[in-house]
Amino acid sequence: MRIDPTGASPTVSRRAVLGGVTALATGTLSGCVQQMRSLANRRRPDPVSLTIRTVPADTDSAATQIARSLAMHLDAVGIDVEVIPMAEDELRRTVLINHEYDLYVDRYPKQEDPDFLRPLLHSRFSEEPGWQNPFGYSNLDIDGLLTDQRITENQARESVVSELQRAVARDQPFTVVVFPNEIRAVRTDRFTGWYRFNPTTKITYLTLNQADDADDSSESRPLRVTTTDDRITKNFNPIAVEFRSNGTFTGLLYDQLALRFKGMMWPWLAESWTWEPSPAGNTTVTIELRDDLSWHDGRPVTADDVAFTYRFLADTSLGSRESPVPAPRFRGRISLVEAVEALDDATIRIDFDDTSPEVAVRALTVPIFPKHEWEPKATVADLAGIDLIEGVTEALIWTNPEPIGSGPLQFEHSIAEEVVTLSRYDEHFINQASTTNLGDIFGTGVVFDELQVRVVPSDEAAVQLIAAGNADATASSVDPRVVPRIGRNPDLKLLVQPSRSFYHIGFNAREGPLGNPKFRRAIAQLVDKEFLVTEVFNGYASPAATPLAETSWAPSDLRWEEADPEVPFLGARGDLDVEAAKEAFREAGFQYSDEGHLIGR
């Protein structure tokens, strides 16, 4: 027997019947339409599709290979993927300025103090251009730790930084891949002393010696180095983030208040300094400038220039815009500074807010600019009179074709994509053999009268040039595949040093699934860092789980031992365990379509 679901009495009026029928009809119809709407307005889950941006193999073969290997593994787990090679400056513009990317593979410039992680990961920087949180990542716990490490000192800071690294490794806002070795080919028949310091620091160039058996009869003594990176020939602007990596050559032109040497900070343009930490966390430093400083155009370097530089880097529009336009480089260091004041011609006072002296001293390593050159660049950049993009000042896009600094070398000339020539600036204090706070390591100053940086098409070509005696050293690190070529030639010395710069995979957390930390972790587990070290770097690199891996800051539980302690590779010897990897994506909340594509909404 059927039971009337409505439970209505069997005796009903005609009207009620009619009404009931109508209601039933509308009800059925509306139910049907509702179902239809529910289906039609449900967005079809899309197959997940990602792009990986990186540089072409000519620029950095290792970066391209990391991207390719990741792409193959993403493809294996059912993600549609495309590798897009881009010129280096264009890659930086797309990733660091426009934030228009899904994933990228690049090298992060060398770093010294954990505070570099603050601009890189703190959410307050996520709308800024440059290496300022290009990931659009935000995590309140990490924000807190980043702020804490800035104010704490010694052991307290160590434990905060350890905690921070664990949180970063867990969340994978970016994946550290490896720290490559710096590999260089050098000749020692004209200049020696390449081994003493890291070759990406300017100290290496300033402390070279002339070889004992060098031919003294020739009048000019140029030091000729090669680079595969032609950006230095096109742009000398120290704050143009797309054109600078470690900034070694601009560092030779522009001096700074403090110089890092043997892990310590030493007064450089400063004669002396006095630090006054306060219990409330506010730190003040009073700096006395050296009295023998001059710009390359002959004008004196004054406290006013220094104060200007700090104001200018904090806001390149110098207050003329509604919002400040900070320089995209040195942002982390400049953000420590609260106020700067020139007390007299040679004395500057800098106030820091919530910053320990240990961190605050980083702010003294920014390049000092001549006020008379840069003040006119505070205007808004336009294209033929049209203010194209809001909040871009001339200073950010200026190529600075004839840089005027106060460094030990001055600019001579440059031919785009070919060569840059810097010459010894005789008035500089190290070239005057004046005493420095670093002792007598500089002798009578730089031993060459010119530094020629020549652009070469490839690392093979660079080695060829040096072997032929047409160059003295590679200025940039060369690809491990040319190491045998260097080894075979008795005239060449191979220089291998660990570096503080790391390859990483950046995730744009603003883009769909990449905002999900589990999804990022699943991607990180597709990367066999150990295998990449063997295959891509021929062993000239160390796999790493944390961006501070090559420092004493890395906690023991994040040290590399056989595998990544946090996101181990799902597979062995470069072979991905596809089922395990797919399971990781399912765990992250994603599904697979019948055709095997990873789908997401």
Place this chain on the structure above:
Amino acid sequence: MTFHIVLVQIAAIVSVLLFLAALAVIGPRELRASRRRYRERCRAIAPYAVGLGIVLLINRLGRRLGPELSWIIGWNVTGSIYAVEGTFVAELQALASPPLTAYFSFAYIHGYIFLLIFPLLAYFVLEEIEPLHETILAYTFNYGIGLVCYIVFIAYGPRNLMPELVDSLLYTTWPESQFLTTIVNVNSNVFPSLHASLALTVAAMAYRTRGVYPRWWYLAVVLAASVIVATMYLGIHWALDVIAGAALAGISVYAATRTSALLSRADSGQWWVPAYVDRASRVVHQLMKSIR
């Protein structure tokens, strides 16, 4: 400087090749006979040579400005090319052996330069001037259209996208050559392959003149094929670059023959303005008169 040594070496080898080919293909008697026509020939090709010169000059300037412009308006097609043809070039390179690499490196640099210069020489001494005109015009179209393509398309070659599979064979076996090739072009300009398009252009012209120079036709086919295979074998170009290069060659040769015909008609006094334009201008003329 290494670069100059490379240049001198190449110039010497290509000169020897040109000399030998001139003896074998053109023959000493024709070469001597052509000396009488020398002046008149130079006058006849001057405007064409100037045209080619201008395009080459623009190309030269474009080499520096082109990439800058390209990154503003261009379209990065590297990923799309890879999506279509995948690892074809890597599979081709799997056949690599040192003698093959030496042969294709030679074909890519010396063979290619020889292939471009020899027809100019061979057609210069010929009785008819059309092949020479057509060849110069075809080169002009190749370079002109090629430059536009390079601005519109940003593409890196296989060696730049998949270094783990494709070796830069030319540059690893002969690093100095890269000093030359980087002066000629930049690595984001691979689509279409100008090596392929110009080699095919020369082959097409050789086919048209096979009656006079049968030996050149055989030689040109073998050399052009070698150059085309070399572009891929050496990891410099994609197969799609070569296909696009072939299309460019076709367009250039067609356009060159049409233009040459039009220009020669203009030269011989037959004005080549289509008849309806002529008629229209006469109507306008009449109208103007009647208004006055």
